[in-house]
Amino acid sequence: MLYQLEGSHAIARTVALCRPGVVCAYPISPQTHILEGLEELIRGKKLENCEYLNVESEMGALSVAIGGEAAGVRSYTATSSQGLLYMIEAVYNASGLELPIVMTLGNRALGAPINIWNDHSDAMSARDAGWIMFFAETNQEAADLHILAFKVAEKVHCPVIVNVDGFILTHAYDRVDIPSQDKVDDFLPPYAPKASLDVNHPVAIGTMVPPEYFMEVRHLAHRKQEDSLAVIECTAHAFEKKFGRNSGGLLRRYGSPNADTVIVAMGSVAGTIKDAVDELNQEGGQFEELSIICYRPFPAEALRNSLKNAKRIIVVEKSLAVGIGGILSREVELTMKGCDVDVITVVAGLGGRNITKSMLKECFNKKSHEKITFLGLRNDIIGKQYVPINGDCC
Template sequence: MLKQTEGSRAVAKAVARCRPEVIAACPVPPQTQLVDELSRLVKSGSLKPCTYVDVESAFAALSTCVGASAAGARTCTATASPGLLHMVEPLYNASRLGLPIVLTVANHASGAPSNAGNDHSDTMSQRDSGWVQLYARDHQEAADLHPQAFWLAEELSLPVMVCVDGFAPTHVRKRIKVPEQSLVDAFLPPYESRRVLDPDDPVSIGARVGPDASTEVRYLAHAKQMRALEAIPDIAAEFRRVFGRDSGGLIHPYCCDFADTVVVALGSVLGTVCDVVDEMREAGVRIGALGITSFRPFPLEAVRTVLGNAQRVVVLERALAVGVGGIVSANVRTALSGIRLDGHTVVAGLGGRPIAEESLHRLLTDAITGRLGKLTFLDLDTELVERELARMARTRRSGPSAKNMLRDLGSDR
C-alpha cells in the first residue's frame, strides 16, 4: 500500500522486515533517522530477536558487525560520509573475510572543507574495497534494494553497500510502498551462515596471510563479484515476481533504443535526467538515459550492449577523481573499448549543488552540436576560480582557498 513516508524511515522498516539479528549503529547525519527508527523498533519489541548495539564511533559500528557476522548473525549497519571514511579498515576486513554484512550509506560530500551536501565522493572513494555497491534511483528503490542486498550478501558471502543520496531520498517524504513483512518473508531465504564460531572447534578469523596466498585471497573476492553480476539480475527478477514492481538489477535504460545520445548517471539525479530526456525527445532529439544501479561489480557487457549503437555518451559524475576527472566514465570507457563514439565526462552537483534542468538542456545541446569538451564541470564559476588562482600566483601565503572564495562570494560566515 502506498504511504507518505520519509525515505530514511522507509529504509529502516525495509531493513527491519529482513529480520536482522544484530544492528550496530553510530548516528552520522543524514542517516541518523534510519538508525533512530531501527532503535525504536528494537526497543518496542517489534523486531525480535535482535540486538541493537549503540557504539561510540563508525569504526566501532562496522567492527561490531564484523564480529557478529563472523559469529553467524544476520548483521547490518548504516553510515554517511565521515563515518564511512572512519570505517575504512574494517571495510576491507569485512570484504576480505567474505562476511555478508549489509551497510546503508546516506551519501554526502567528504571534507575538508566541511560540506554535508549530497554527492558520491564518500562511496566512490571505497569503490575498490571489495564491497558490492548498489545505487538507489529514488525512495522506492532505496527501500526495495535492502531485501535484495541481504539475499545477495548471504548467497555469495560478501558484503553489500546500498547507496542512498543524502538529504533527498533520505529526508524528503514521498508516497512509496514499504516492503510488506509477508512478502519479504516469501522473498528473502532464511539466513544460513556459511561460518559459525564454535568454541568446541576454534579457528582464527582474519589470520595473517603472507605472499603465498595473498593473490588467491584477493582473487576470491573478485570471483565472488563476478558471480554477483549473474546473481543481481536473478534476484531482481524474483523481487519483481513477488512484489510486482521493478527495482534493482544491474542497469536501467530509459529511451535508449535508437538514441544517438545517451546520458549515464547513478542515484537520484536520474529523475531530473529522465525529465530532460522527455522534453528533448518531444522536440525531436534522439536521446536517452542509462541508470547504473550496480557500480560494483560494474556491468561491462550490459553497458556495452545499451551504449554500443549510440553516437555520443555523456557521463554525469557526482564525484571527482582529482588529477584525472571521471570515475564512472573510466568504467564506461572500459565497457566501450574498441567502439568509436564521442565520450564526455561532466562533473556535476558536488557538495549538493543543484543540477538544474536548464543546465542539463544547455549541456546536452552543447554535446549534440559538438561544443562540449571531454571534461566539463557543470555550472563552474570560472571567474571565481580564476580570481583565486591569480591570488595564489601573487603571494605564496595566499591563505585557505575555500575561505577566500567564500569571502569573494560575500557568503563568508
C-alpha cells in the same frame, strides 16, 4: 502497503522486515534518521530479537557488525561521508572476511572543506573495497534494494553497500510501498553463515596469508564479484516476480532506444535527467538515459551491450578524482574501448550543488564539450581565485 514516508524511515522499516539480529548505530548526517527509525522499531517491539548497539565511532559500528556476522547473525549498520572514511579499514576487512553485512551509505561529500550535502565522493572512496555497491534512484528503490542486498550478500558471502543520496532521498517524503513481513520472510530466509565462531566446530577466521596464497585470495574475490553479476540480475527478476515491481538489477534504460546520445548516471539524479531527456526527445532529439544500479561489480558487459549503438555518451557523475577527472566516466570509457564513441565527463552536484533540468538540457544539447565539464561552475569565483602556478621548479 503504501505509506507517505521519509526516505530514511522507509529504509528503516524495510531493514526491520529483513530481521537483522545486530544493528549498530553511530550518528552522522544524513543517514542518522535511518538508525533512529530502527531504534524506534526495536523499542516498540516492531522488530524483535535484535540487539541495538550505540557505539563510540563508525570504526566501532562496522566492527560490531563484523563480530555479529562472524558469530552467525544478520548484521546491519549505516553511515555517510567522513564516517565511511573513519571505518574504511573495517570496510576492507569485512569483505576480506566474506561477511555479508549490509550497510546503507547516505551519500555525502567528503571534506575538507566540511560539507554535509549530497554527492558520491564517499561511495567512490570505497569503490575498490570489495563490497557490492548498489545505487538507488528513488525512495522505493532505496527501500527495496535493502531486501535485495541481504539476499545477494548472503548468497555470495560478500557485504553490500546500498547508496542512497543524502537529503535528496534520505530526507524526502515520498509514497513508498512497504511489503508485508510474510512476503519478505518468504523471499529472504534466515541467514545461514558460511563459517562462524562455533565451539563445536572451532575455526580460525582472519589468519595472516603469506605471498604464496595472497594473490589467489584476491583473484578469487575478483572472480566472486564477476560471478555475482548473474546473481544480482536473477535476484532482481525474483524480486519483481514476488513484489510486483522492478527494483535493482544491473542497469536501467529510459527514453529513446538506440539514441545517438546516452546519458549515464547513478542515483537520484536519474529522475532529473529523465525529465530532461523527455523534453529533449519531444523537441525532436534522440536521447536515452541509462542508470547504473549495480556499480560494483561493474556491469561492463551489460553496459557495453546497452551502449553499442551510441555515438556519444555523456556521463553525469557526482564525484571527482582530483588530478585525473571523472571516475565513472573513466570506467565507462574503458568499457567502451575499441568502439567509435565519445565519452564526455560531466561533473555535477558536488557538495549538494543543485542540478536542474534546464542546466542538464543545455549541457546535453551542446555540440561539443570540454574534456571535462563542471556543471553550473561559478566562473566569477574561479576567475578571482585561480592563480596559475609558475611552471619553474623554484
